[in-house]
Amino acid sequence: MFAAPFVVVFAVFMILPIVGSLGFSFTDMTARDIQTPFSVDFVGFRQYADVLTDPEFLNAARVTVLFVLVGIPVTVGLGLALALALNSGIRRFRPIYRLGFYAPVVTSVVAVSVIWRYILARDGLLNMLLAVVGVQGPDWLNSTTWALPSLIVMAAWRNTGTLMVIFLASLQGIPAEITEAAAMDGAGPWRRLRSVTLPLLRPTMLLGGVLISVGYLQFFEEAYVMTQGGPLDSTFSMTYYTFDTFGFGDLAKASAASYIMFVVIAVVSAVQFRALRRTT
Incomplete structure (x- = not known):
């Protein structure tokens, strides 16, 4: 009974739209069919085939893959470096550093994107x-060469704090006896990091x-606020493709794209x- 209000709200605003969008993806439903949703035709997997052969979606998938393949190593590396510094190198004002590095995580991504748009403007x-x-x-942000790397840098800066907190908690859980034993065996700082710390943090x-x-x-x-998917679709992601398709009223195709993602x-x-x- 205590959980019932949440269950009802969750069902109305989450479960029903999810099930509905799955059904839409097998039809030819558009925005014009909202008033008569049961008059649409069943088209099977045609919407999925159209999405997977759409050059715009394929470009969006390529951009998303680049964003992930570059962004994850950069973010993980920065988060690990900050965690190591806070765990051993930085002693004074450690809580202040933690707060400063974590602050972008809890800041609205739209507000962060607006600030970075001014930072990265031509002037x-x-x-x-x-x-x-x-x-x-x-x-x-108007260069096909630098627009996507700029978004990756901004995203890494914003999300580094999350990994820093996770890595710092894990570092503090490593028994000091292990690193002390390695040091007594003659292992230097880099050797201890490579042979002891990183394996335990894997x-x-x-x-x-x-x-x-x-x-x-x-x-x-990030792309919506800073570049609007441009220039020349160089920052046009799969989520942006779904958003645009939905905005153009092709509800079935947008639903198929969201389920592919x-x-x-x-x-x-x-x-x-x-x-x-x-x-x-």
Whole structure:
């Protein structure tokens, strides 16, 4: 009885739309059919075939794969470096550093994207700093070469705090006796890191990779606010494709695209968790 209000709200606003969108994906439903949803025709897997052969979707998939393949290693590396620094190198004002590094995580992604859009503008803060040292920076967000890397850097900066907290908790759980024994055997700092710390952190690193990959596969707000998917669709993600398709009124095709993305996320997560189990 206590759970009933939540169950009802969850069913109305989550379960019913999810089941409904799955049904839409097998029809030819458009925005014009909303008032008469039962008059649409069943088309089987035609919408899925149309999405998978759509050049725009294939480009969006390529952009998303690049975002994930580059963004995850960068974010994991930064998070691990900060965690190691806070765990051993930085002693004073450690809580302040933790708060500062974690603050972007709890800040609205739209607000962060707006700030970064001004930083990366042609006459923005970054190019002003580069001009001080005699370097003329490009128009970062309007360049097909630099737009996607700029979004990756911003996303890594924003999500590093999450992995930092996870890695820091794992580092503090490593028994000090292990590292002390390695040091007594003559292992230097880099040797201890490579042979002791990183192997013990491997399950945590894989878990962090799973968490970050699920978010990065769905990246949308950054591109929507900063580049609108451009220039020339160089930051046009799979989620952006689904959003645009829905906005154009093709509800069935948008539903099919969203379920294709769901399958991709499920497969990637399953592979990562399988690897996680093998290392634990």
